[in-house]
Amino acid sequence: MTLPFTLLITPLAADAPDDGSWFAGTFTEVDASEPALRVSELSTQRGDGVFETLAVVNGHAQEVQPHLARLARSAEICDLPAPNLAQWSAAVSTAVQAIPDHGELAIKLVLSRGVENGPSPTAWLHASAARDFGPVRQSGVRVVTLDRGYDRGVAERAPWLLLGAKTLSYAVNMAALREAHRRGADDTIFVSSDGYVMEGPTSSVIIRHGDMFSTPAPSGAILHGTTQTSLFEYLERHGHAVSYRDISVEELRNADAAWLVSSVRLAVAITELDGAQVPVDAPLTQLFTEYLLSPRD
Template sequence: MPLPYTLLITPLAADAPDDGSWFAETFTEVDSSEPALRVSELSTQRGDGVFETLAVVDGHAQEVQPHLARLARSAQICELPLPNLAQWSAAISAAVAQIPQQGELAIKLVLSRGVENGPSPTAWLHASAATDFSAVRESGVRVITLDRGYDRGVAERAPWLLLGAKTLSYAVNMAALREAHRRGADDTIFVTSDGYVMEGPTSSVILRHNGVFSTPAPSGAILHGTTQTSLFEYLERHGHSVSYRDISVEELRGADAVWLVSSVRLAVAVTELDGRQLPVDAPLTRLFTEYLLSPRD
């Protein structure tokens, strides 16, 4: 079946019995060129929902269970009905069986609060060809830091900000990318008002300093990265030291190397930070790309 491909999902309760025989009855293929959502759908009206984006490489859906686990965490934070992970896993398998088996694709999973005053959430899966990131994986990106507007402790003081959830409310992230482009850069790393590294609008941050690979410690304010976690497992298997900790902006600027990592773009080296050149480990970046393109569960 050609792309794009859309599958509407009738959400099951998280604790629904799993006999595997009736999952298909909860999926409906729709023409991606035709309307599929109501005007009163809260995902479009208010961004009131959560999502995940996972890669499909040559017919293999990458890290399905880590993405689904994060979808469930985001739903819990946002007080949405918890997704039935077996159902969502079956939906991904059904989609992968219908879409092209060669090249890089992206599957977006969306769980919304549903129609305003409606009885149940709305859910769907949308598959499309992935953007060709081969050039930027090779050449890297120029990055600026932007103040996210709060300090490290805000998530604990104000959990209603939903900072640890991957929500559909992405207007701030997209505005940050536009600001980066206005300043002649390609991407952004958010920092706290008290000077600590957070994450990119669509990526996790990894730096290497004195031989140790570090990423900001997961917290209520930082989304735990599935690709970053996988890459740390790869590094540890190859004898490298990894660390989750607080990282100051000054340490970031003095790092031996910095990468932004995400599910579809994979790992890209930061070549310039706030107008200053950074060291780039091109051979290691290529190894990262090779690993991240390999089948990963």
């Protein structure tokens, strides 16, 4: 099987009995170069859906269950039907088994509200070769901070903003990356209007002060990071202290080291913040990369 590889998924109810009979007929492989969605599909018209992107390294799908749990959480926030996680897990396994070992891959899982006025949601899996992030893992990224335009408490006051869900509505995130490029940087970190670190458009933020590693406190305004969570578990196993807390922009500027972490790019060191040099912990960054490339469930 060659890449890219696409499966259309006929979604099962979350409580469908797992008796071994449900698998047949729920996946349909389609030619990734051919049209497969209708023009009335709400994922393309309105971004009305949720997604996850997970890595496959040397034939091993990384952290499938944490990604599926977050998919389910996003679906709940967006009032989408709850996904049948056993079915989605089987779809991932089907894709991994069908694709030869291509080194690093990216699998995107999408659950959309479906065709306008349609009877059911639309779902699919798309696997492709991951970009070569080797150079950026070595060289790091230059980052600018951008005001997200709201304070830390907005998610609780306005849950309809869907800030804790990984939705298909990524126009703002992509606009932020373009703005970073206009400013001569590679990436950005969103900050709240009251001066606290949030997240990157496609990444979580980790900072180090001494032996303490911190990330912004979980809230409805921040997407919980699967890779960040895995790294914190790794750090704790190796005797390091970790903390989930509010982090001011000033603390970010004064960190002993800082990283952006995500499922496919993995951990990249921040080398410059708003034009000022940031200390880089190269040995630890290399350890992070080696760990994140190892098989993780």
